[in-house]
Amino acid sequence: MCGIYITNIPFKEEEVIDKLESISFRGPDNLGYERIGTVSMGHLRLSILDLDSRSNQPYSYNHLRITFNGEIYNFEDIKKELLALNYNFETTSDTEVLVKGYLEWGKDLLAKLNGMFAFAIYDTDKDIVFCARDRLGVKPFFYYWKDGKFEISSQLRPLINSESKVSREAVSIYLDCGYVPSPYSIIENIFKLSPGNFMEIDLNKGTKLITSFWNLKQVIIRDISYDEAKKELHELLIDAVKIRMQADVPLGSFLSGGVDSALVSAIASEISDAPINTFTIGFEDPKYDESKVAKQFSQIIGSNHTETICGPNDAINMLEKMVEVFDEPFADSSALPSLLLNSVTKQYVTVALSGDGGDESFLGYEHFDKLKTFNNIRFIPQRIRNFAANFDLYKILGGRPETLKGVLQTKNDDDFAWNTFNGFETLQVIKETSWFKNYNGYKIWSSDSIQRMADLNIKLWLENDSNVKVDRSSMAYAMEIRSPFLDFRVIEFARSLPIEYRYKKGLKKRITKDILSKYIPEEVFNLPKKGFSIPLGEWIRKELKEQIEDALNDDFLKSVPNLDILKFKKQMHLHMTCQYDYSFNIWKLFVLAKWYEEFKLS
Numbered sequence: 202m203c204g205i206y207i208t209n210i211p212f213k214e215e216e217v218i219d220k221l222e223s224i225s226f227r228g229p230d231n232l233g234y235e236r237i238g239t240v241s242m243g244h245l246r247l248s249i250l251d252l253d254s255r256s257n258q259p260y261s262y263n264h265l266r267i268t269f270n271g272e273i274y275n276f277e278d279i280k281k282e283l284l285a286l287n288y289n290f291e292t293t294s295d296t297e298v299l300v301k302g303y304l305e306w307g308k309d310l311l312a313k314l315n316g317m318f319a320f321a322i323y324d325t326d327k328d329i330v331f332c333a334r335d336r337l338g339v340k341p342f343f344y345y346w347k348d349g350k351f352e353i354s355s356q357l358r359p360l361i362n363s364e365s366k367v368s369r370e371a372v373s374i375y376l377d378c379g380y381v382p383s384p385y386s387i388i389e390n391i392f393k394l395s396p397g398n399f400m401e402i403d404l405n406k407g408t409k410l411i412t413s414f415w416n417l418k419q420v421i422i423r424d425i426s427y428d429e430a431k432k433e434l435h436e437l438l439i440d441a442v443k444i445r446m447q448a449d450v451p452l453g454s455f456l457s458g459g460v461d462s463a464l465v466s467a468i469a470s471e472i473s474d475a476p477i478n479t480f481t482i483g484f485e486d487p488k489y490d491e492s493k494v495a496k497q498f499s500q501i502i503g504s505n506h507t508e509t510i511c512g513p514n515d516a517i518n519m520l521e522k523m524v525e526v527f528d529e530p531f532a533d534s535s536a537l538p539s540l541l542l543n544s545v546t547k548q549y550v551t552v553a554l555s556g557d558g559g560d561e562s563f564l565g566y567e568h569f570d571k572l573k574t575f576n577n578i579r580f581i582p583q584r585i586r587n588f589a590a591n592f593d594l595y596k597i598l599g600g601r602p603e604t605l606k607g608v609l610q611t612k613n614d615d616d617f618a619w620n621t622f623n624g625f626e627t628l629q630v631i632k633e634t635s636w637f638k639n640y641n642g643y644k645i646w647s648s649d650s651i652q653r654m655a656d657l658n659i660k661l662w663l664e665n666d667s668n669v670k671v672d673r674s675s676m677a678y679a680m681e682i683r684s685p686f687l688d689f690r691v692i693e694f695a696r697s698l699p700i701e702y703r704y705k706k707g708l709k710k711r712i713t714k715d716i717l718s719k720y721i722p723e724e725v726f727n728l729p730k731k732g733f734s735i736p737l738g739e740w741i742r743k744e745l746k747e748q749i750e751d752a753l754n755d756d757f758l759k760s761v762p763n764l765d766i767l768k769f770k771k772q773m774h775l776h777m778t779c780q781y782d783y784s785f786n787i788w789k790l791f792v793l794a795k796w797y798e799e800f801k802l803s
């Protein structure tokens with residue numbers, strides 16, 4: 202887990218060092234810098250494997266230089282292949298395996314890798330920079346490109362300068378999503394390399410070429426019994442956990458009241474020779490607290506458990522930290538307790554396993570239930586649904602009027618899936634839609650509407666929300682998080698299973714719950730999931746009210762491109778007077794205001 206940097210812009214050494222130091226929390230163990238001809242390379246190291254300085258980066262082998270962030274979990278297997286090809290090794294790190302594997306196989310190395318990664322390799326012989334990002338976008342990759350000049354970094358901050366301008370298009374997208382999805386960034390001419398892609402920069406020609414090496418594919422359902430699927434998945438998860446427990450530093454596991462973290466922690470406990478360390482965040486508000494269930498889990502699996510109870514001030518105090526380390530506006534409020542959890546966990550371990558990714562593949566979110574409900578009404582003729590949308594049904598059915606109207610007017614299940622993540626309503630004056638084309642694959646990969654929604658969940662929300670939250674929240678405290686459910690083998694296996702193995706008659710995550718029952722009694726874990734959320738709506742009306750009203754003044758609102766100011770002001774009034782919950786929209790604008798304040802850009 203580290204920070205990478207490479208450029209052919211002729212910055213002075215001290216300028217590059219300053220850029221790296223602006224995100225030094227990503228790698229406090231070593232800051233490396235090297236200039237090779239016209240190319241400057243830098244690296245921030247968080248030492249996890251081979252703690253010796255011999256594995257510091259940029260790392261050199263023959264005519265290759267590498268700066269690499271992440272972990273290659275199957276590096277020992279690849280190393281054996283290279284040893285058979287007469288390669289020798291001077292370290293025990295995955296970095297050396299990566300660079301020598303590239304020398305041997307070139308871009309074909311990517312198909313061999315099982316891990317989370319973002320790296321750049323400079324070939325001094327060919328004057329080419331080869332870069333790649335992992336399949337699911339676990340590790341971040343930002344790049345600036347203009348007229349053959351490039352700059353690459355793990356985070357956005359080192360790439361921002363006095364000439365940077367805010368992207369109006371990205372702000373518009375953020376107003377609906379609450380994040381800026383790849384390939385966009387909040388800054389013009391700075392982009393994200395999309396997951397499962399590699400980029401080749403030819404320094405002689407001044408060109409770049411981006412190519413996909415992995416993506417979700419057309420679903421082919423396997424002919425496999427439920428019991429066989431359960432056995433195979435269990436074995437796959439055991440291996441996914443096992444290869445993620447390789448570390449030369451202390452390791453633990455996050456443990457909430459949910460199925461996914463419980464299953465990961467239980468498997469890790471079985472594999473480990475000693476009791477593992479588990480960590481959980483609880484909340485003072487019992488409506489959001491799962492700490493008692495997590496404690497039960499820990500007692501059953503025999504872990505050394507650390508529990509931290511979070512009050513309003515504990516989370517709110519993380520707001521400035523969030524703005525500092527996220528670099529882009531990011532409106533998932535669960536980032537606040539995530540930061541707090543990592544700050545506590547770092548006192549005990551440097552690596553933690555997590556259950557992230559389980560809900561996406563094994564259909565654990567409530568929106569899968571909502572899609573089933575929508576599928577029951579979508580056969581009602583559109584004209585009748587449009588007519589019904591004009592009545593105040595929300596007064597009977599509950600919810601916000603815009604959302605209910607949006608649902609009734611949604612044409613089909615694919616649009617329902619899209620609106621689930623992009624909003625049934627908009628804060629934009631003119632809705633920005635050109636970016637939709639980057640995520641349309643979900644419409645064709647499966648004939649089942651639930652799987653199509655799961656695919657969009659993986660491609661859009663998982664990368665741009667969940668993975669961003671996990672990376673920035675952990676890196677803020679020099680923590681490395683490893684998620685077995687994000688093993689691409691698990692995701693591909695899950696997509697090959699019949700829907701009813703994962704979601705049957707409203708029972709979500711059926712198969713993973715059955716596996717978990719081998720470790721923890723079903724009556725203990727089969728409780729309603731509360732999610733890793735905070736009582737944001739109440740905090741906006743109370744603890745955060747003064748800050749929010751100060752930040753969201755008329756001058757700021759007028760500065761936000763494409764914002765429907767009158768609509769937002771009405772929503773804010775309705776929220777503050779307890780008529781409806783518009784906390785997400787208010788939080789989006791508040792976070793955006795804090796971001797503008799931090800970076801002072803226009």
